[in-house]
Amino acid sequence: MKTVRxxxxxxxxxxxxxxPATKAMPKxxxxxxxxxxxxxxxxxxxxxxxxxxxxVTGRSKRAxxxxxxxxxxxxxxxxERNKGRLLSIVEDVxxxxxxxYVRQKExxxxxxxxxxxxxxxxxxxxxxxxxxxxxxxxxxxxxxxLDVYAERQAPIIAxxxxxxxxxxxxxxxxxxxxxxxxLRIERxxxxxxxxxxxxxxxxxxxxxxxxxxxxxxxxxxxxxGEIQLTDALQQLASCETMYAYRIEGKxxxxxxxxxxLKATVELACKDADLQAPFxxxxxxxxxxxxxxxxx
Numbered sequence: 657m658k659t660v661r662x663x664x665x666x667x668x669x670x671x672x673x674x675x676p677a678t679k680a681m682p683k684x685x686x687x688x689x690x691x692x693x694x695x696x697x698x699x700x701x702x703x704x705x706x707x708x709x710x711x712v713t714g715r716s717k718r719a720x721x722x723x724x725x726x727x728x729x730x731x732x733x734x735x736e737r738n739k740g741r742l743l744s745i746v747e748d749v750x751x752x753x754x755x756x757y758v759r760q761k762e763x764x765x766x767x768x769x770x771x772x773x774x775x776x777x778x779x780x781x782x783x784x785x786x787x788x789x790x791x792x793x794x795x796x797x798x799x800x801x802l803d804v805y806a807e808r809q810a811p812i813i814a815x816x817x818x819x820x821x822x823x824x825x826x827x828x829x830x831x832x833x834x835x836x837x838x839l840r841i842e843r844x845x846x847x848x849x850x851x852x853x854x855x856x857x858x859x860x861x862x863x864x865x866x867x868x869x870x871x872x873x874x875x876x877x878x879x880x881g882e883i884q885l886t887d888a889l890q891q892l893a894s895c896e897t898m899y900a901y902r903i904e905g906k907x908x909x910x911x912x913x914x915x916x917l918k919a920t921v922e923l924a925c926k927d928a929d930l931q932a933p934f935x936x937x938x939x940x941x942x943x944x945x946x947x948x949x950x951x
Contacts, residue, residue, distance in 0.1 A: 765882025
């Protein structure tokens with residue numbers, strides 16, 4: 657029985673959709689409510705049972721390493737001022753997981769970023785979590801995949817049903833439906849411009865085996881002139897069993913401005929401290945009471 661103990665989080669992209677903010681700040685560090693986006697991803701991995709995480713970074717991403725590192729000056733400052741709750745939050749971030757880093761020296765795409773972590777993974781199965789896809793669910797999205805992997809012992813990809821007109825924005829899978837959630841993959845296509853295989857879209861969570869690294873090493877550049885993980889997986893799907901699983905939970909594409917705003921508002925509405933005052937503000941500001949509409 658193969659178990660998954662390691663995860664890769666690619667975080668080397670420029671974040672051009674959030675310029676000018678990302679000129680000085682990694683997109684993964686943009687806060688949703690009170691936590692950087694990447695912290696939500698790390699917490700999902702930890703809650704799913706992952707023991708070691710490697711974050712693939714690029715230039716100007718040092719803030720990510722600093723965030724998950726111990727900050728003695730800040731901790732001392734909070735301790736001296738009896739800010740116990742805040743001190744606990746800061747200490748917990750530094751103790752979330754065993755986090756390692758590797759640099760992607762050229763912006764050659766997701767597939768290349770995953771390949772850069774091959775020495776860290778070795779011969780074990782592993783998970784990949786993309787930092788621009790946030791899933792709010794009772795059972796962590798990755799844990800849903802890991803439970804299926806434990807049963808099937810084959811690579812599995814998280815998907816969600818999207819509108820047909822949205823399929824050109826995603827990697828798309830096609831195959832045989834085994835039940836309401838599980839699909840045996842026959843083909844994968846990255847961002848099909850027309851005639852998509854289905855409307856089952858890849859949403860940035862994978863459980864893979866190390867055989868994918870050999871494929872990535874020889875995969876030519878695809879969509880966007882980049883080495884696409886989807887293209888390498890298509891090669892594997894032609895000779896190995898691979899599954900897709902429709903996840904349970906609310907998906908936010910936080911690499912998109914609208915998705916980022918939706919995540920911020922909806923997660924703020926679920927926050928224990930913010931829920932009541934924030935909902936009251938929204939009702940006052942946008943409610944349909946006397947006068948209606950925006951005030």
